[in-house]
Amino acid sequence: GAVVSQHPSWVICKSGTSVKIECRSLDFQATTMFWYRQFPKQSLMLMATSNEGSKATYEQGVEKDKFLINHASLTLSTLTVTSAHPEDSSFYICSARGDASYEQYFGPGTRLTVT
Amino acid sequence: AQSVSQHNHHVILSEAASLELGCNYSYGGTVNLFWYVQYPGQHLQLLLKYFSGDPLVKGIKGFEAEFIKSKFSFNLRKPSVQWSDTAEYFCAALEYYKLSFGAGTTVTVRA
Secondary structure (H helix, E strand, C coil), X not given: CCCEEEECCEEEECCCCCEEEEEEECCCCCCEEEEEEECCCCCEEEEEEEECCCCCEECCCCCCCCXXXXXXXXXXXXXXXXXXXXXXXXXXXXXXXXXXXXXXXXXXXXXXXXC | CCCEEECCCEEEEECCCCEEECEEECCCCCCEEXXXXXXXXXXXXXEEEXXXXXXXXXXXXXXXXXXXHHHCEEEEEECCCCHHHCEEEEEEEEECCEEEECCXXXXXXXX
């Protein structure tokens, strides 16, 4: 089956620093990747959608300058949280979709804690 | 925009009991619906999906869901749960290429 990995699985950083999270599709080409944020006991909220080689499309209310997304290849998308603050602490999940279907395959998530 | 609501926040039941989780969506047009499961410490996995055709959809691990258009509902069912069904369950609706998720239901199965 389609496998999506994320790295790191958890990260702790100091306020004001930047953190990069990687999302990889391991056995298929992901033309579209999605980034979600999940707060404790809450649902997944879509942050942005990225297509390989194009600029990401951000959801309303998501700061594009704070959450930089790059989808440089068909197997890799990165999310960089710039100048992180404690309120950015959350669980970030990516998913990937190929051309063949609407189905999204989810990564295991990255727990970000900003101190 | 599509919105999805799940009625139960936390369900606790015993092994062999039957499970039904409610899900309602808001959009009245063509809709594609999903149920995902997230086991503790694991990533989201697709349980089943509805795109068209038979409104009773069979999924993995003995789960099924029924699409009732008149009620805007897509409830998940399992006749007899096991301890290993303890997980978080999310209903989701696809609008264009985006998934909108419900808040999730935590299911705890007691042995």
